[in-house]
Amino acid sequence: MARPLLLLCFLSSAFFYAAPKYGVQKIWLFSKVRYSGNVPRLANKKPADGAATTLVCYLKISKNIESPDWQTAYIYGNEYGVKILPVTQDSVIIGTAKDTHSAIVIKAGPDSKLVQLVLIQRGKIEKPEAWGFILDGTLNGKDVYIRSNEPMVELSPDLMP
Numbered sequence: 001m002a003r004p005l006l007l008l009c010f011l012s013s014a015f016f017y018a019a020p021k022y023g024v025q026k027i028w029l030f031s032k033v034r035y036s037g038n039v040p041r042l043a044n045k046k047p048a049d050g051a052a053t054t055l056v057c058y059l060k061i062s063k064n065i066e067s068p069d070w071q072t073a074y075i076y077g078n079e080y081g082v083k084i085l086p087v088t089q090d091s092v093i094i095g096t097a098k099d100t101h102s103a104i105v106i107k108a109g110p111d112s113k114l115v116q117l118v119l120i121q122r123g124k125i126e127k128p129e130a131w132g133f134i135l136d137g138t139l140n141g142k143d144v145y146i147r148s149n150e151p152m153v154e155l156s157p158d159l160m161p
Contacts, residue, residue: 022061023066030094033052056116080120
């Protein structure tokens with residue numbers, strides 16, 4: 001009787017250690033619409049699309065754990081390329097939330113740092129996952145991923161010159 005219980009304990013502990021979060025403590029997703037100040041007109045006298053939406057992701061990661069090289073993100077049926085930008089400050093002012101008009105500031109803790117991921121849309125995927133956000137990458141030559149259902153925060157729009 002003790003052997004099956006010991007085997008069950010070993011397998012369950014192996015399961016929990018087999019799915020680490022790769023040092024990711026928190027994920028934030030932001031979208032922002034930018035409108036052109038002077039929108040050009042097309043040949044048919046209709047205004048050209050003057051709005052561009054950008055998506056940005058911030059990760060709070062442990063300083064002492066090696067972070068994966070993130071390469072691809074999937075958000076609600078869209079595939080994005082990932083460009084990693086290290087953040088040198090311990091806090092970042094993101095902008096103003098569109099719905100609450102409150103300022104958004106994210107901070108790293110004493111044992112963590114911030115990383116910004118700029119997401120560049122590549123196209124649609126055939127079978128979107130039920131998860132809101134999936135981030136794929138590699139760590140020590142192995143494929144890794146993390147998932148998050150954190151909601152995307154829409155920031156107040158900007159007017160571009």
